[in-house]
Amino acid sequence: MSPRSAKQFNDIRKQKKELIMETALELFAENGFHATSMSQIAKKAGISKGLTYNYFESKKEILEELIQSGFETIFETLDENKDGIVTKDEFVQFIRHNFSMVRKNLQHWKLFFSLLVQPHVADTFSQEYKTMAEPVFLMMFNFIKSQGSDDPEGDLMAIAAMIEGTFLYFVVAPEIFPPDVMEEKVIRACFKIINNK
Amino acid sequence: MSPRSAKQFNDIRKQKKELIMETALELFAENGFHATSMSQIAKKAGISKGLTYNYFESKKEILEELIQSGFETIFETLDENKDGIVTKDEFVQFIRHNFSMVRKNLQHWKLFFSLLVQPHVADTFSQEYKTMAEPVFLMMFNFIKSQGSDDPEGDLMAIAAMIEGTFLYFVVAPEIFPPDVMEEKVIRACFKIINNK
Amino acid sequence: MSPRSAKQFNDIRKQKKELIMETALELFAENGFHATSMSQIAKKAGISKGLTYNYFESKKEILEELIQSGFETIFETLDENKDGIVTKDEFVQFIRHNFSMVRKNLQHWKLFFSLLVQPHVADTFSQEYKTMAEPVFLMMFNFIKSQGSDDPEGDLMAIAAMIEGTFLYFVVAPEIFPPDVMEEKVIRACFKIINNK
Amino acid sequence: MSPRSAKQFNDIRKQKKELIMETALELFAENGFHATSMSQIAKKAGISKGLTYNYFESKKEILEELIQSGFETIFETLDENKDGIVTKDEFVQFIRHNFSMVRKNLQHWKLFFSLLVQPHVADTFSQEYKTMAEPVFLMMFNFIKSQGSDDPEGDLMAIAAMIEGTFLYFVVAPEIFPPDVMEEKVIRACFKIINNK
DNA sequence: GATGAATGAGTATTCATTCAT
């Protein structure tokens, strides 16, 4: 009842919640949302089935919070850089950072890609993704334009597709093209596209 | 002896089977394999649940035949062209043909992307997909090389990613970039990547 | 329409019916009544599912006719001998004949034993069996008595149990005790029981 | 932590499991394994279908545990006596004990007989049954030999068949011959078979 | 907060039976 113990309770809650979410993310990413049962999550997290419902209203809510937290994780560090891109170096850093973020959060991305093609699982997801991705597009657009591209919008399309496709390869088939090599090739290709006269 | 001729029975079987497959494809593509129930398929197809099993051994078999037919639909016309790519024009035609096939079979591609990310649904799928995509990669590689690229493998990676990403946009978010425009931009970007000195 | 073709039709009907019954008996005996489907019967008999219902009202009716025909098959040849047993030789012949009948109709007996323990499958079966077995018991009782047994009823019980048990071994575990040997031993034991002073 | 103590949970589990097994045994024995549905078991036990699967992995597992527990119930008390049979009295006690066990566990025996005749239900069952019955045979064989029988193996066959047949009468048709009387007659017959000169 | 027994609606699949031809 003392403020301190209240804080402790809060910490416990927060930790348990994170534990459940991490466990769920692993299972969702590995086996898919539908193929993962609440029992599995509870068992793997080492808690009882009932307790899960103390922290989340439903299985779907776990998914939704996971999506939310995924967006935050992925886009939070982008925010810092995104406004000031001017030089090529900064753009390259930005791209590299993106790639690095994907590789660090492969499971989130796996989950995202699986949701992309199942709109009914999370109707809100698609819209939200676009909303959050938009500033990134905008920033890239501005940079491309600043480099003197004669068709910045067209170049953006090509580059955006290339990056999205790279992410997909990272997640789904890293053995086809080695991610490290791919990163270099893609960056080089970006500049070929932008600076071509 | 039989009052309905063998041909009649055959026709009925063929039509019903196609009906079931089309219905299943729509639902799988829209909601995912796991989230689609046999009841839904039967209901939407206007037949009884039991009848479905007169034509398919299991839900998984529907998926497998769908994958098979998808592969055939998509890759059959590619086979014709694939051996002789030499000129730029032929390469462009080839790419356009690819794009066109994807846009004509959006549902199949939606299904394919969803399967790529849920390996447990059809383990064989991933391998088969790669097997069928390989000749395409090879052909593109040869063309890139023939154009005097100083890094054909690197260029292939970039282009492959760009095309894969384009397919993903086509399927998942055609409203972000208009497919028609995108097609042109991507083709142009291909040549920028290849021919850059 | 001529009497001759009418007879032919009848013959065909009879043959088809027998075909279905034989096929069903094999499958029932091998896999059990519930585990055997009408499709299996039709397929194994080489006819269509629908045709089966031209000859039998239901799956249960096949079973019932099978039971009926089994009783007839088994008891018909017993009828000839049963009234006149006087000498030991005739009794032995009678027992041997019984054993021989069981071995010739193992499938029927397998079916019978499985029904014995599932009364609800065929409620009438149990009663009918007893009715048909009664004269056999009676005849044996009379013979035992005629041999001067001091407890004919008791001896009958023991012998009846021994014979029933032998049938069960024949059907279920012929590899434990060889049927041929067993036959001799059981006959000898019968006389030990009856003639013991 | 938990409001219901571990012991409480354990007690609940034990009781429910027994309830389910008893209910299932009754239904299996009465109607057969295949003809009994999980719904029937749940309904008769007064619980939900789902709960059944909280205690047993499958319908087959219920059967297997039932068989196991049946074997234990039936053979556990035999173990005590089985090594030392020497005198006639001990042999008689042993046989009586067998008969008594069967009459006390009629349901189990009904189930066993039905399984004997439907090998596909539980392939392991048949083997296991024979394995457990073997020491009983062996012991009887030794006793018969010790009594100076001139054909111990032959006598064993006859006696084993008689006892098996008696069990069958006990279980399937106790109204034909009164079990109490039958027991006496069969025991007497055993000695007639063994001691006959 | 924490447990796990309990529920009930849902899932894929089977199968006896019907019926148009």
Add this chain to the structure above:
DNA sequence: CATGAATGAATACTCATTCAT
């Protein structure tokens, strides 16, 4: 007489969710 497409009720089993403790 004969076919096999079609039905619908039933089956074993799963699982998100509730709730008494």
